[in-house]
Amino acid sequence: MTSLLLAFAALDPRLATECRLLSLRRHERQVRIGVHEFERSAPQRMWFDVDLCVKLEAAPAGRDELSQTLDYDFIRHVIADAVGTRHHALQETLCDAILQALLLSPQVQAARVGTRKPDVYPDCESVGVERIRLKPW
Template identity: 75%
Template sequence: MNSMLLAFATLDARLALECRLLSLRRHERAVRIGVHEFERHKPQRLWFDVDLCVRLQHAGAARDDIAHTLDYDFVREVIAQAVGRQHHELQETLCDAVLAAVLRRPEVQAARVATRKPDVYADSASVGVERVAVKPW
């Protein structure tokens, strides 16, 4: 079994017992990013993977109604705002910006953000970075 919720539980068991995991996988954006000259001429594909531990009191989904959980559109909007139109030098700083933004939501107790560039090296599937953060209870 490959459970991100159980992976979060290794940091704090309450993340698995008192939260629901919401995930967005391989969300693709065209991003102006990179430090190399060849990366500065056009946008590159960048994949975002985001996992959010949302406290059940905010995402209990007691009824089959979007108002009873956190909408995935929020995550896509955060990524779009972080990407913007400017050139980013590093995946690290862009990844950190997305992580900080999702953690500003009071419902989000913990988050994982990973970014990957799939088109950098012909002999590699992708290059990327990842961050995890947990808010104090």
């Protein structure tokens, strides 16, 4: 398995030594999204993949308590808030909104967000967008 923390470290080595990586994989939600007419008639499945580099000083896990790290519910709530109930035209803007909201947390130093729509075309598994962003130290 490839280390995503080391992949982040290629962007800034401190991410590997001063952060821990938290991941949420294939979180599925029904989303009103798309520009095609067939996408506007009903919500469709979307998958969300999120990786967060969380500063060790803010999430030391020194004790075996939830208060010692970042709760995964935070990621799920950010996605839910960004999805909301309105129709989104583009995955790109939804992905950017999620990324921006995640980086508002002082615990998060860097983040990667990937979004995928698995039901758009019958001849492929999914279509998707990915973004990565780091905050200044």
